[in-house]
Amino acid sequence: MHTTEALLVGGRSGVGKSSVGWEVAALLRAADVGHAYIEGDTLDTVHPAPEGDPHRARITERNLAAMWGNYRDLGCRRLVYTNTASVLGSEEWMFVSALRGPRIVRVLLTATDATVEERLTRREQGSELEQQLRRSTFMARHLEEHAADGTLRVATDGRRVTDIAADVVAATGWMSRKSPETISRPGPAN
Template sequence: MGNSEVLLIGGRSGVGKSSVGWEVAALLRAADVGHALIEGDLLDAVHPAPPDDPHRSGITGRNLAAIWANYRDLGCRRLVYTNTASVLGSEESLFTEALDGPRVIRVLLTATDATAEERLRGRERGSELEQQLRRSRLMARHLDEHVPPDTHRVATDARALTDIAKEVVAVTGWR
């Protein structure tokens, strides 16, 4: 099909990636802009990891390609994709292969440690809260230091979800 575009929404745990992704999708629907939304975390939710794919990147790529093929067959050419590390340049080959060389738009959502912790404490009810807090702090620093220079940064602290999503949609030029 060609000419596909992917909006990558990344950021630390607790920054609001999923919420922003769903709100971006709602804004695009309201503007009658064709798109698909994929929550990247669901593409590799398998245990144990395949023996030949310990970091699950292979299964993620295969699942992304399969789902995108179905959306592409419906005429879709825009993808909104949420996942912590998706905005890293090292992840781009996943989308280049699965989406056949799309235009890539990266948005890094940011939040302070205090904001992310408050959000994580509000949503995590199980045994992984402390692990999520540790990973969130580490990943925030890693993303800040390693995203490509063309990555758009959008702060989420003390902002309405709709305002954040409007800023993200504006970056795409899709409306």
């Protein structure tokens, strides 16, 4: 039996991961469901990359383990984690290591190129808009092709964040709620 449960919310830039993550946390709080919320993008924000860790995977794992250790010591056993690549099968080692073998629920948020471009254009005020758009397009394909087996897809186009978050929470089984049609069945992973 797993003592830790992790909800991993992934998706391309501009799909709404952070907004959905905060809303998932709000729904769980309102239902008095204990949890911690960690935005994975903040765990590797260091420049230059640590020596011997060019993709910052080890520093991410170390920071996740440290933060989770603090939450676990408070009695927490559920984690909501948002990060672009968190649903990839190649990332599982990090969660197994940092969280000591959790039960994992993976949700891939999806959106069309047009939706993402509109959101990123509104959000990005600095010099990195074009880079964000290119990277987001690449990651959409990569995530769809390489998401771990059993990953649920939840569309975000034209939907309210509260409705998306309710669908995501339903996937965990942490609260009772019927699963709506907007959650697609898990597809095969490559």
